[in-house]
Amino acid sequence: MSEILIRNARTVLTMDDAETELSEADILLRDGVIAGIGPRLETVGEIVDARHCVVTPGLVNTHHHLYQGLTKAVPGGQDALLFGWLQTLYPIWERFGPEEFYVSAQVGLAELALSGCTLSSDHLYLYPNGARLDDSIAAAEDLGVRFHATRGSMSIGVSKGGLPPDSLVEDEGAILEDCIRVIDAFHDPSEGAMVRVGVAPCSPFSVSRELMRDSAILARDKGVMMHTHLAENDEDVAYSLEKFGCRPGQYAEDLGWTGPDVWHAHCVKLDGQEIDLFAATRTGVAHCPCSNCRLGSGIAPVRAMLDAGVNVGLGVDGSASNDMASLIGEARQAMLLQRVQNGADAMSARAALRVATRGGAEVLGRHDCGQVAVGMRADLALWDVSGLESAGSWDPAALLLAGPQKVRHLFVEGRQVVRDRRIATIDIEAALTRHREMARTLAGLG
């Protein structure tokens, strides 16, 4: 039996149905699960002093491309729109291999963990030079964060009217075969799973209609979730109207891409009908506000989605279209953007944090995560509010208005992944050194 007692937390934001907030509470973690919450609990294990900390459920990242961490702020793509940005980066990504995928996942997940993330999904849709989904899963397992890897794909290259170079696309039969391989090898459907696998064609403009449909059939046959990019910007909607003769929501519905086992990234351009469709079918959305700002895509109608009952979580998106992968920063950005669109009362600090925690867990089908409650998985972020970022705050639990950008401690499945603001599970300095060398080599500097 392994136990840790989080003692005397200043405030606990539980994210339960009643939006309960507790003061000066203890939280007992036992064997990966929250075993008790209340005053003066006892333990046989380690005690963590949380006197100065606000405790939240771990934040959940519902959209990322971890491999892009090696191509942050590439000069030719810094100020480009989505399609031009992709065309700048494809030739660089073509040179990646297994080690690039492992190290970028390791460093990217560590960056996320320091910003409060305990559960991340990843959308990996290109496999050059022998790289496999296995590489990023190994990195997550070594770091100790909960990981939903998705087997992405691209099958329509330039020669067939698509966007990616032909060298980065795969044969559709081989894609489906590899989906089956990774699901059989890694997907754990059980409660408390550390690894799950999903099926994720890159986007309607990089795979065929048949692959979208067959991927959905395969995912449902295997009982795994499905993910893709949808309605990201005006160009994306125009492509759908021109090539498919319908809006993205209709295209998704026609091919089986709606339901509680589906979540779509971005959805910046969903109209009212599409929002109603997503609400009625319990289709999830990964809202990526920084990426949408960075690429000038627009402001996703998140207030309208939440009001309609759509499940919404947050995503930092690939590091090449956000450049910073801070999930707490993403939550603040989500709060601010809804206020730009709808006014100062459109999204409170607590509401945005709820989207970042429980919202994301629900989008990923994790009803065992996302709340601080007895019986839930022991995934917790501890935010020390005694520092200068919180100084002067009359409400330190309003973390997104004034609060730290890094966690003091982070627990995943009851294991301490961040201790005193440092990664505790791997040699992060060695990983960073390797990451720096790789980025220099790719840039032609090393």
Ligand SMILES: [Zn+2]
């Ligand atoms: Zn993306």
